[in-house]
Amino acid sequence: MALNLSNIKKAYFDKLFLVQNDTTATATTTSVSSNNSTPPSKIKPRVLLLDKYTTPIISMCYTQSELLANNIILIELLQNYHDLSSMKHLDCIIYIKPCQESVNDLRQELHNPHYGQYKLFLNNCIHKNQLESIAEADEYEVITKVIEIFQDYQIVNDNLYLVDTISLKQDVNPVLLESEKLISLLLALKKNPIIRYESNSIDLKRLSSELLYQINSNSNNNLFDDLNRYSDSPPLLLLLDRKNDPITPLITPWTYQSMIHEFLTIEKNIVHMTSDESSTNSNNSGNKNSQIIVSDENDPFYKESMYLNYGDLTDKFQKYVEKYKSETKQSSIDNLKTTNLSELKKILTKFPEFKKFSTNVLTHLNLISEIDKQITRQDLWDIGELQQAIACGLDNQQNLKERVLLVLNNTTNSNKRVSTINKIKLILLYSYRYNTPNDVSLFLQKLNDPTLTQPLPSSSQIQLIKRFKTLFGSNSIIDQQKLQNQNQNQGLTNIFANKKIDLNNLFNRNNPSHTVSDNIYLQYTPRLNEILAGLINPQPQSHQDGSLGLATLVPDKVKQQYGVHASDESVQDIIIYIKGGVTYEESRLIYELSESNKRINLIIGGDGILNSEMWLQKLYSMVTKFSDEPGHSHRASEDSHINRQTQLRDIL
Secondary structure, eight states, X not given: OOOOHHHHHHHHHHHXXXXXXXXXXXXXXXXXXXXXXXXXXXXXXXXXXXXXXXXXXXXHHOOHHHHHHTXXXXXXXXXXXXXXXXXXXXXXXXXXXXXHHHHHHHHHHHHSOOBSOEEEEESXXXXXXXXXXXXXXXXXXXXXXXXXXXXXXXXXXXXXXXXXXXXXXXXXXXXXXXXXXXXXXHHHHTOOOEEEEETTXXXXXXXXXXXXXXXXXXXXXXXXXXXXXXXXXXXXXXXXXXXXXXSGGGSOOOBHHHHHHHXXXXXXXXXXXXXXXXXXXXXXXXXXXXXXXXXXXXXHHHHHHTTOBHHHXXXXXXXXXXXXXHHHHHTSGGGGGOSOXXXXXXXXXXXXXXXXXXXXXXXXHHHHHHXXXXXXXXXXXXXXXXXXXXXXXXXXXHHHHHHHHHHHTTOSTTOOOOOHHHHHHHHHHXXXXXXXXXXXXXXXXXXXXXXXXXXXXXXXXXXXXXXXXXXXXXXXXXXXXXXXXXXXXXXXXXTTSSOOOXXXXXXXXXXXXXXXXXXXXXXXXXXXXXXXXXXXXXXXXXXXXXXXXXXXXXXXXXXXXXXXXXXXXXXXXEEEEEETOXXXXXXXXXXXXXXXXXTOXXXXXXXXXXXHHHHHHHHHHXXXXXXXXXXXXXXXXXXXXXXXXXXXXXXX
């Protein structure tokens, strides 16, 4: 079975919206298995009651018109139970997260039900005591069905998911919350996987241990028992830490979906454009803001173009426009003068399609125009090429240093003033690749010159540049043994305490699994490519900790099914999770690997989808948080300095 998130979405939401031929009058827990359903045309209007955790899940999957097509005429929030209008003639679908907060709100609603009958859907496993408390509150016996559907995550694309790790409350264990969401994903995919995680990450060690416990626990044994019965090899859950590859989010992307997110930001598949950005569209000229939905489900052009590089994208869009012009001409007013009634009817029935076509053309015209504007405004033809040259070592260090200085001095061939952010990204890339503190000091001097840089960098930006190589690099100034002693004495843990990252691997263009592109802007490949190459085509000893830096945990049921050497089996299904945020470029990599090797099924996700600005903001805030900690002093001794380095690296 292929790992396709859209198929999972359809399967579960069909159960959510289609009425089952069931007359049960008591609350029962059932599995999602029945195919008997009432045709949508015969379903009476219903209310959809959501909580704040399921609302974004629904909004990512359904438009208002699609909900109306499923006879959902009203959508309300469960937390507003005290403000709901009584409409006993309507049935209600409740779709919530089985957390205590939402269960309490549901109990309040059941004490004074506003609708006729309720079907309760839960997006994750519910505890027995919670189910009992709901049954106790259902004094009027209005709940006719309780069903667990496993979708405690957001589906972005066929191969991309998003795990929202915002804590429910302050006292909620974030590791437990994160693991429960991933458990939901595994159950939806019907996979009981081997867990492999980067051994240098304390965060991943905790997460993987919690996942293993939940899979093996008595409460979930019945759910994971037979999930792999149709698989010849055990699936793999690959847990990665963003801190082990801080470079990928900094590289300016050059493919359509990634560029939209980089320059305009995609939030829940929606792009918010200002009036200036959307001025290309005359229909939006009067709006201060407009929303553009970018979905591969409802937009064929976007689906076909989301992974195209900028050059191919513009060619494809030109052909798309020519197709639009051709079809519009065929359906012009002149053609309406035909005396053939059947031909006239055919033309008229196509008008809604043409209108949709027109809207779609204008949508992508706005997006591509804004991308082109940003590329020109930020001088990214030159800056992007320089980023690639630094990251992939396409020139010698001295030449790259001189080119960076030209940018910092505003003396490039383009004679354009490069933004402060783009200058910072270049310095970070250079400092990460080359261990030359004197060069970085020179760069900082130029960056702090008000005649060359506007606006001047903030203190957190300066601190990030100074500490970037130390925080993420392989050559730490902190002695390993001293670090361990400090961790023991002060309760500090460091993600790099077990194993360091080989910087060269992040800039390796000679990976046998990667065909070097002839496009100068697509030379860099995320570190993820190297890891997957080692898993899909393992070399001798590649499964050992020392090669890929991965530790392995095997659930009991997987051992029983595949033997004690289950982790040595060839890999077919790989579910990737990047803690700290995934990028659309990594999603594109997954797509291309899947297309080139049909034997392998891949999906990827993370606890956020990053562009370069988001990643930098994360880093700035971490540095600022460290600087604001009590006891911070610029006159600290060397030992104190080392201690601050340790703390900061732990934060990151």
